[in-house]
Amino acid sequence: MSILVVGSIALDSVETPHGKAEDSPGGSALYFSAAASLFAPVNVVGVVGEDFDFSQVDFLKRRKVDFTGLKIEKGETFRWGGRYHQNMNKRDTLYTYLNVFETFQPQIPNIYRNSKFIFLANIDPELQLHVLESIESPTLTILDTMNFWISGKRAELDKVIKQVNVIILNDDEIRELAGENNINYAAQKMLIKGPQVLVIKKGEHGAVLVTKNDYFASTAYPVQTVIDPTGAGDSFAGGFVGHLACCSQLTKENFRKAVIYGSVIASFNVESFSFLKLKEISREDVEKRLEIFRNMTCF
Amino acid sequence: MSILVVGSIALDSVETPHGKAEDSPGGSALYFSAAASLFAPVNVVGVVGEDFDFSQVDFLKRRKVDFTGLKIEKGETFRWGGRYHQNMNKRDTLYTYLNVFETFQPQIPNIYRNSKFIFLANIDPELQLHVLESIESPTLTILDTMNFWISGKRAELDKVIKQVNVIILNDDEIRELAGENNINYAAQKMLIKGPQVLVIKKGEHGAVLVTKNDYFASTAYPVQTVIDPTGAGDSFAGGFVGHLACCSQLTKENFRKAVIYGSVIASFNVESFSFLKLKEISREDVEKRLEIFRNMTCF
Numbered sequence: 262m263s264i265l266v267v268g269s270i271a272l273d274s275v276e277t278p279h280g281k282a283e284d285s286p287g288g289s290a291l292y293f294s295a296a297a298s299l300f301a302p303v304n305v306v307g308v309v310g311e312d313f314d315f316s317q318v319d320f321l322k323r324r325k326v327d328f329t330g331l332k333i334e335k336g337e338t339f340r341w342g343g344r345y346h347q348n349m350n351k352r353d354t355l356y357t358y359l360n361v362f363e364t365f366q367p368q369i370p371n372i373y374r375n376s377k378f379i380f381l382a383n384i385d386p387e388l389q390l391h392v393l394e395s396i397e398s399p400t401l402t403i404l405d406t407m408n409f410w411i412s413g414k415r416a417e418l419d420k421v422i423k424q425v426n427v428i429i430l431n432d433d434e435i436r437e438l439a440g441e442n443n444i445n446y447a448a449q450k451m452l453i454k455g456p457q458v459l460v461i462k463k464g465e466h467g468a469v470l471v472t473k474n475d476y477f478a479s480t481a482y483p484v485q486t487v488i489d490p491t492g493a494g495d496s497f498a499g500g501f502v503g504h505l506a507c508c509s510q511l512t513k514e515n516f517r518k519a520v521i522y523g524s525v526i527a528s529f530n531v532e533s534f535s536f537l538k539l540k541e542i543s544r545e546d547v548e549k550r551l552e553i554f555r556n557m558t559c560f
Numbered sequence: 561m562s563i564l565v566v567g568s569i570a571l572d573s574v575e576t577p578h579g580k581a582e583d584s585p586g587g588s589a590l591y592f593s594a595a596a597s598l599f600a601p602v603n604v605v606g607v608v609g610e611d612f613d614f615s616q617v618d619f620l621k622r623r624k625v626d627f628t629g630l631k632i633e634k635g636e637t638f639r640w641g642g643r644y645h646q647n648m649n650k651r652d653t654l655y656t657y658l659n660v661f662e663t664f665q666p667q668i669p670n671i672y673r674n675s676k677f678i679f680l681a682n683i684d685p686e687l688q689l690h691v692l693e694s695i696e697s698p699t700l701t702i703l704d705t706m707n708f709w710i711s712g713k714r715a716e717l718d719k720v721i722k723q724v725n726v727i728i729l730n731d732d733e734i735r736e737l738a739g740e741n742n743i744n745y746a747a748q749k750m751l752i753k754g755p756q757v758l759v760i761k762k763g764e765h766g767a768v769l770v771t772k773n774d775y776f777a778s779t780a781y782p783v784q785t786v787i788d789p790t791g792a793g794d795s796f797a798g799g800f801v802g803h804l805a806c807c808s809q810l811t812k813e814n815f816r817k818a819v820i821y822g823s824v825i826a827s828f829n830v831e832s833f834s835f836l837k838l839k840e841i842s843r844e845d846v847e848k849r850l851e852i853f854r855n856m857t858c859f
Contacts, residue, residue: 348741442647445782466765467779478856480766480777483744517859557777558857560816 262400262506263302266293267367267392268382268495270307270331274342275534277349279488285535286317288339289382289405292492295536296499296526297380298324299544301506304373306330306392310338310361320540330370334361349487350464369395378506380498381425383407386417393424401511403427403502404456405494411437423455429498431462444469445476458516460523462497464490470520477517482528482554489534493527496539500526500547525550561699561805562601565592566666566691567681567794569606569630573641574833576648578787584834585616587638588681588704591791594835595798595825596679597623598843600805603672605629605691609637609660619839629669633660648786649763668694677805679797680724682706685716692723700810702726702801703755704793710736722754728797730761743768744775757815759822761796763789769819776816781827781853788833792826795838799825799846824849 271288275281290307297303302325311333322328339362342355367388377400381389386406393402404425410418411434422428428435428451432444439447448459448471459471463481470477501523508515525547532538570587574580589606596602601624610632621627638661641654666687676699680688685705692701703724709717710733721727727734727750731743738746747758747770758770762780769776800822807814824846831837 443784445784463765466762469782476782476856477859478779478782479859480779483768483775483777485742485744514859521859555859557775560776560778560813560820560854 262377263304264297264378264380264502264506265304265306265369265373265376265396266290266297266380266382267306267388268293268380268384269339269362270305270309270313271339271341271362272313273491273535274340274355275489275491276344277489277534278345278347279486280534282489282534284340287341287492287535289384289495291318291321292495292530292536292539293380293382293499293502294321294326295539296496296530297503297506298326298499299526299539299542299547300500300503300522301378302327304330304376306367306369306373308332308334308361308365310334310336313338330368330373332368336361338362343491345490349490352490367392377401378502379403380502381405381421382495382498383410386410386414386421389421390417390424393421401426401502401505403429403498405429405498406434406438408434408437419454422451425456427458427460428456429460429462429494429501431464431494435459435461445471460501460520462494464493468497468520468524470516472513472516475513475516477520479520479524480558482524482550483557484528484531487531490531491534492536493531496530496536497523497527500524521551521554522547525554561676562603563596563677563679563801563805564603564605564668564672564675564695565589565596565679565681566605566687567592567679567683568638568661569604569608569612570638570640570661571612572790572834573639573654574788574790575643576788576833577644577646578785579833581788581833583639586640586791586834588683588791588794590617590620591794591829591835591838592679592681592798592801593620593625594838595795595829596802596805597625597798598825598838598841598846599799599802599821600677601626603629603675605666605668605672607631607633607660607664609633609635612637629667629672631667635660637661642790644789648789651789666691676700677801678702679801680704680720681794681797682709685709685713685720688720689716689723692720700725700801700804702728702797704728704797705733705737707733707736718753721750724755726757726759727755728759728761728793728800730763730793734758734760744770759800759819761793763792767796767819767823769815771812771815774812774815776819778819778823779857781823781849782856783827783830786830789830790833791835792830795829795835796822796826799823820850820853821846824853
């Protein structure tokens with residue numbers, strides 16, 4: 262079933278200990294699409310400026326990513342610049358130019374209104390609410406957010422949280438959102454607020470999935486050399502949602518496997534700048550790495 | 561088969577956000593014994609002062625821990641005092657009084673010389689070498705050490721490393737030992753130096769086992785409330801070695817399962833001050849938690 266993603270499209274300039282890339286395509290919606298399109302068709306709602314070079318996302322079109330919902334506005338595309346520290350776990354933002362993204366008002370094309378899997382990437386919760394209202398009867402709604410909205414637009418964010426099925430956050434974000442240091446208690450607290458599923462990403466340490474009746478803990482796939490961590494979270498979400506969109510039923514087992522697909526896809530993503538690696542791989546590569554992952558963790 | 565452990569026996573005064581315990585029995589040899597004795601008989605070589613209250617380790621004797629190799633010297637038992645920070649991942653040492661442990665010279669009783677599983681807890685590498693020379697034909701020798709010896713007695717430590725089969729370290733220690741930030745590369749570097757197996761403990765993030773032909777990654781058992789992390793590493797080693805001492809063959813599968821037993825035992829250990837929890841539980845409790853662990857991680 263097709264997936265709808267609403268999020269940012271950016272041109273990133275990133276510096277890591279392994280080199281740098283300038284004005285590479287990025288943003289949550291593109292990272293997510295590059296990942297999820299390995300599993301299912303993806304519909305993108307976002308905005309770019311007139312400077313955006315569409316030849317860079319031609320491969321996504323070939324993978325059935327639909328850009329009907331992509332607006333081209335006068336002005337420049339959202340730009341972000343960042344530099345990662347030696348250990349890659351920290352980064353400094355060098356600049357953020359919102360440009361056309363500043364006034365982004367997601368409009369859901371009619372042909373997207375019956376989308377079944379909705380990924381609300383990290384944008385203003387007011388806009389996320391608007392997206393939810395535009396969808397007819399989704400099967401699964403999945404939310405990402407960040408500290409900026411958790412502290413800055415909490416009332417609006419709480420309304421979104423009440424309506425979604427799944428929240429995907431990293432460990433620091435879930436702690437802040439729940440006001441609770443222990444991530445397992447934090448997840449339990451958030452489950453009372455509406456969502457049925459919490460996915461907590463712990464970077465190189467794996468991920469945890471918590472529902473009322475299930476607890477699943479997984480390690481991360483051990484990447485030999487992390488080239489650029491940008492987009493790891495969005496590509497994780499892409500693998501997670503992508504797998505679920507292929508499942509005939511949303512069982513406990515499928516949610517667990519979705520976490521593993523998320524980890525596998527994120528592990529590919531960080532092996533290159535931008536989403537060059539996700540562009541290069543096939544679904545077969547994903548399945549191979551999933552089997553390596555399984556062999557690496559079974560006892 | 562019986563296990564020999566050579567290490568410290570201490571009286572610890574520990575303060576954590578959950579309370580404090582004064583002059584509780586601790587030290588690497590006792591934490592290890594409390595854990596490993598859930599699996600197999602343990603022989604202890606160590607030293608205490610005249611102030612040591614043996615009634616505190618009566619339960620270990622009932623579990624076939626043999627203290628023939630324990631010397632009682634004139635003076636006081638090794639004392640350590642520490643205070644854990646709010647998040648439990650950091651601690652300050654308040655005092656270290658080596659007392660009778662300062663001049664500890666491990667002497668291996670004749671009846672211990674044919675021990676098959678030898679755990680060299682974190683002591684001076686010169687003493688560890690001496691222990692290795694005293695053992696007739698061990699099946700498996702397992703080494704623990706710490707930054708103090710890695711930087712302070714490197715030449716002696718390297719001699720021990722050359723002779724042992726297994727090294728168990730935490731992530732920071734393996735990085736320091738190998739001079740390599742990526743723990744997977746670090747493990748590969750250490751495998752060239754002699755040992756066949758590297759076990760890297762990552763605390764709340766699990767553990768990794770690396771051999772020439774195997775790579776196994778595991779999460780940690782999610783403890784609801786960590787009361788006191790002291791002895792987590794030694795009790796992990798106790799579960800790890802304990803399981804292997806029960807195996808008829810040292811297969812890849814048994815080494816992997818040993819890591820899980822280590823994690824399970826460590827998870828019990830941190831649920832109380834000193835080794836009160838390890839005293840209370842039975843082998844059946846261990847098996848139950850192992851099954852929960854398995855269910856929690858399968859996909």
